[in-house]
Amino acid sequence: MNVIAFITFAVVQILFIPLVIIGLVMVFYKQVYVSKKLDVASTAVEVINGRWTMHVFGLREDEASCRLNRVLPNNSLFGLWLILFPSYLRYRMSGQTHGYPAIPEREKEGLSHLVTARTVYFDQLIEKHIDSIEQLVVMGAGFDTRCYGKFKHKQIRYFELDQVNTQKLKISSLDKAGIDISHVNFVDVDFFAECWYAKLHQAGFDPGKKTLFLWEGVTLYLDERSVRQALREIRQHSALGSVVVCDIYANRFVEGTYVSGMKSSLKVLKVTGEGLGFGLNLSENAVQVLSDFMASEGMLMKERYLMGEKTEKGIFMVVLEAIVTN
């Protein structure tokens, strides 16, 4: 069956070449130019597309992402289907995914696994704490749907933080998709501005309650000062034992030197004002570098996923869990 699936895939893929090109143009236009027109984050579309793909290919259930993705004005699901249809056919025939999307062995990740593997690692860390927290703060939430799926618990207070236009678009799209948002407090923030915490507090955040701060795919768009500022605000205003789950990128990734050709693709991010900024030197002693960085802001690093460590090119980013200690 695998051979038949492969031959069918190869033939359909060749026939589909013009359609794949059309699909790429449709997705690119919506993601980059429509996002720019609406002044919302285009990178958030990239992430929800990755999660939608994982759902469609049976790697991770995420009904809410599928429903939300269907109504986003800055995405083309039709275009995405044109790109992925040959692979989908192969997946349906063989029952397995090949190439993309995939979740490789831990530490053997490449750049194509950035969203898929990262999402799974964050899920694992959320899972670890979900039963012991009282508040969940999703920082730079984009089109993340964790507050609307299996992590939606009655006893938890939910907060989503993002820039004003991206957040407005998310709220109206969730509404259009018929997804209940009554349990979520939305707070518009800019991590470059000082004291975003005051807004979170106004929205009902209780600094005495154990909280999980989920900060996925955001630090790389900031600078060191604002990343430190955010960690400091968390430390100053949250109960001991609260947890930060975030990802930190290698400076080779942020500078576009991790693989050849990366610099030109990073230029596209500048169209929507989402250029990369913050990274650390993770080429040597990454664990020490990260644990020193978190400790310098009063946090104790625990679990970490060193993405790419067992590959020739080495680490490109790390998903980590840190406990607020003082």
Ligand SMILES: C[S@@+](CC[C@H](N)C(=O)[O-])C[C@H]1O[C@@H](n2cnc3c(N)ncnc32)[C@H](O)[C@@H]1O
């Ligand atoms: C790649 S998306 C990740 C979205 C989400 N965390 C997820 O995993 O689906 C980056 C998000 O960070 C937000 N972001 C970037 N810079 C920000 C800033 N200065 N203040 C607040 N949010 C910011 C963007 O609006 C966008 O939603």
